[in-house]
Amino acid sequence: MQSRRQFLKLGTGVTLGGLGAMFTTGANAADNCQSTIQWDETVDVVIIGSGFAGLSAAVNVNRKKLGKVLVLEKMQVFGGNSAINGGWLAIPKNPIQLAQGVNDDSPAELVKDQIKSGRGMADVPMLEQIASRSLEAYDLCVQSGVKFREGFNIQVGGHNKARAIRTQHGTGGDITTKLLEVAKAEGVEARLQQYVEDFIMESGRIVGVKVRSNYRYPDMSTGEIRHIKASKGVILAHGGFAQNMALRALFDPSLDPTLDCTNAAGATGEVTLTAMHHGALPVHMNMIQTGHWGSPDEGGFGWSNALLSITWHEGMSVSVLNGRRYMDERADRKTCSEAIMKNRHPDGSPAYPIAFFNYLDHPDDDRVVRALRDKMAWKVDSIEAMAKQFNIDEAALKASIAEHNQHVEARHDPLFNRKMDTAQLLKPPFVVSRVWPKVHYCMGGLKTDLGGRVLASRTLNPMPNLYAIGESTGGIHGETRLSSTSCLECLVMGIVVAETLASDLRG
Structure with missing residues (x-):
C-alpha cells in the first residue's frame, strides 16, 4: 500500500528509459524515501495550473466556500497555453450569434459537429455536458470583465454553424488575466514558480503535494522543497505535453519530429506522468493534434x-x-x-x-x-x-x-x-x-468521470480527492478537437469540478 511517506522523484528531463521504468513500477512500488512528512502548510484545495481550466476552477471552487484555495503555476507567468491562444470560444446561442439572426443553433448541433470530428472516439456524454453549459462559461467570462469583439461571431473549421466568438485582443490572455483578478480579489492565493514533484498519498488517497518552490524553469537545481497538505482535494489543470519531445515520440512515433509547436514551453506533462505512476488511468495518449x-x-x-x-x-x-x-x-x-x-x-x-x-x-x-x-x-x-x-x-x-x-x-x-x-x-x-501544421493539442490525458474525478487504472473507480480538467484529461474529443472548443471545455469543467468537489465533501 502506498503511504504518504513514499515519493517518486521526477525531474523535467525525462528520458525514454526513465519513462519505461516508471510505467513498470506500478502505483504500489516500494520507494527509498521513508522520512516522515513534515507539512510546511495546509490548505483545503490545491489547483495545479493557471490556464482557463485552473482559473475557472479557482473562482468556482472558492465560491463554494470550501476553505483556502491555492493555485500553483510552474512557470514565471500565469496563464500557460491559455494566455497565448487565439481567444476563440464556441458558444451556441451566444448573444452575438442571436443578434446576427442565427437562430437554428443549439448545444446538440455543436455536439454533432464534435462527434463527426472525433471520428467515433469522443466521449459523447461529456461533450453533451460541456455544450449544455456553454452559456455558463460565457457568463463567467462576461461577469469577470472579459470583453468580446463587437459583432464578431463566425463559422470556423468543422463547425456547421457560426458560433465562434473571439476576445477583444484576439488572445486567451484577455480571459486568464480577468479570471486571475477575480480569483485573487475573492481570496484565492496563486503562486508562480511552483514545480510539483510528486503527490503524497495515503491508502490510495491524495493528501498533498511535494513542491519545488521558487523553481526557475527548466533548472531542477533551483528552488526549495515544500510539502503542502490539501485536506479536501487536488485539481489537476496543468495542460498537455506537446513540448515534451520524448513523450511525443513515445506515444506517436509517426508524428513528424521537425514540426514546430504552438504550446508554451512549460507544456511538458510531468504531472500527468506522476498521476499515472500513482495509478491514474491514461487514455488516447497517441492522439496528438496539429493545427493546420x-x-x-x-x-x-x-x-x-x-x-x-x-x-x-x-x-x-x-x-x-x-x-x-x-x-x-x-x-x-x-x-x-x-x-x-x-x-x-x-x-x-x-x-x-x-x-x-x-x-x-x-x-x-x-x-x-x-x-x-x-x-x-x-x-x-x-x-x-x-x-x-x-x-x-x-x-x-x-x-x-x-x-x-x-x-x-x-x-x-x-x-x-x-x-x-x-x-x-x-x-x-x-x-x-x-x-x-504545428503540434498544438494533446487529445490524450487522464480519464475522468463526468464530474472530473480521476479514474484509477486498476479499478476504473474514482481516486479519492483527485480531480482533473482541461487538457490534462483525455478521451473527451476523440481523434481531433474542433477549433474554439478547448476554452469552452476548460471553463465549463472548472464550474463542474467545483460542484463535484462540494458534493463529494457533503458525502
Missing part, C-alpha cells in the same frame, strides 16, 4: 491562426508544386493538416503551400496589419508576382484562381465540396502566407 493554421515563417503560436481565419473562409490555398488547390479549406484540423503535409519535394522536405485572400477587403484589419508587419505574410500586387515570388507555374495558378472564382459564383465546390457561403471572388492585390 501554422506558418513556417514565425515561431510558436504566432499570428497565422488569426490571419488564416480570414483565408480559410474567403480565400484559397494552392500547392507550390503544381499551382492547384489540394483540400477543403474549411474542413477540420486533422483533415486539413494531413492534406497540407502531403505537399513535399522529392527528397521529403516540406513544399510549403501558399494561402491567400483579397487585400483590399481587409486593409486595416489588425490580423492583416500584424501579419504584414511581422513578415509572416506578404502583400502581393498581381498573380504574376505571386507566381514568381513562390516559384509556382503562372499558368496553373491563374487557372486555379479562375476555377475558384467560378465556384464562388456557383456557390458550389465540385472539387472538395467546400462550403462556399463566405468565399470571395479573388482579385489582386492579395495577402499571401505560407502554411504548415
